[in-house]
Amino acid sequence: MKLTFRCRDVGVVCRAAISAETEEELVAKIAEHAAEAHGVTELSETLVDYAKTKVRSDDSKR
Ligand SMILES: [Zn+2]
Known part of the structure; x- marks a missing residue:
């Protein structure tokens, strides 16, 4: 299963x-991206939880 997160969301x-x-890997990558691209050095638990609600699983390839 592939999980995808878009900043836009x-x-x-x-x-x-x-x-x-x-999900663990995804959260780690989001944290890395947030730091590099948005200057967010620390993701709070609230932010992580919110981000998780926006994660989509792309199981089907169309
Ligand atoms: Zn971004």
């Missing part, structure tokens, strides 16, 4: 789409 003007195989 949380209201950030950013075209980045981050994907990973597991």
Whole structure:
């Protein structure tokens, strides 16, 4: 299963789409991206939880 997170979905003007195989990996990648692209050095638990609600699983390839 592939999980995808898009910055756009949380209201950030950013075209980045981050994907990973597991939620843990995805959260780590989001944190990395947030730091590099948005200067967010620390993601709060609230932010992470919110981001998780926006994660989509792309199981089907169309
Ligand atoms: Zn972004």
